[in-house]
Amino acid sequence: MDFVDAHCHIISADTSSYPPAPLGGKQSAWAATRPVTAEGMLARMDETGIDQAVLVQATTHYGYDNSYVLDSSRSRPDRFVAVGTVDPLRPDAADSLKAAVGEGGLAGVRLFTSGSTVPTQGEWFVAPETFPFWERAAELGLPVCLQMRLGAATGQLVELLERFPGVKVLLDHIGYPDIAASPAQAGADVAALGVHPGLHLKLTHRNLERLHDAGDQAADFLTPVVESFGAARIAWGSNLPAAEQSLPELRALAEGVLAALPETDRQEIFAGTARRLYPHLARRGA
Secondary structure (H helix, E strand, C coil): CCCEEEEECCCCCCCCCCCCCCHHHCCCHHHHHCCCCHHHHHHHHHHHCCCEEEEECCHHHHCCCCHHHHHHHHHCCCCEEEEEECCCCCCCHHHHHHHHECCCCECEEEEECCCCCCCCCCHHHHCHHHHHHHHHHHHHCCCEEEECCCCCCHHHHHHHHHHCCCCCEEEHHHHCCCCCCCHHHHHHHHHHHHHCCCEEEEECHHHHHHHHHHHHHHHHHHHHHHHHHCHHHEEECCCCCCCCCCHHHHHHHHHHHCCCCCHHHHHHHHHHHHHHHCHHHHHHHC
16 A cells, blocks of 8 residues: 655754744644654654655744745655645735745645634635635646635635636645534535535544544445545545654554545545645656
8 A cells, every 4th residue: 555644744953944933923732842853754754654745834833934844845855745835815925826836846735724823714715815826726736725624614615616616625634524523414514515526635633533433433424425525535644743643653543444445445545646636746756
């Protein structure tokens, strides 16, 4: 089985070259208590049998300064690609996005829409000021990771997907569906979004832990979601080191929860989807 970690974070020990500048001014606890450098991430990947990884900007540590993920991906293009954080509300967002991508640049971007580190929360990510950003992302074929909670903001997500059907949106942590309350209802709610072909799901420990706890009822969530989206629109990410477990434990958690799926589906979730979303991974891994 081939493995690509579609969601992990790195923190440099060199605070002079890469000074902290958390979005919203509040640093996440994990960045201070269990940081992992790019070199440390490689060591953990080698230990775990993970070939490549998507370095997602640690917004709660570096804000909009994507220097560390970019430098790290450039130093090991055979193992990493970088997903940075941008401000789509800036008047120059579309031009800045175009300048940031390409060979050696960002392979994708991530928008934070909820949480204590977000200065402006709510439906801003589909405000008219962001339209040039979304148009440029569609033009570039650039995946946009969207960190948001399904529920009150689901209507805005649907509006976005309908207005910009050409955009590839990767919903971080599957939008935090409430699996613990009802796996079947959570599965139905997520599956309903599968009609939007540009929407992809990122499955992480935040979902997998709930599914593990659900036992046999995990199928009530997984079955409709996989049937609606297809495994080719679902990607696994560890969320290390925001996740407290070790990388081998996080891989084992995912393998255990998904064990009942056909091998072809598991291969898509563990590597195939990520390689299509981030073509540089496929080329470098060839």
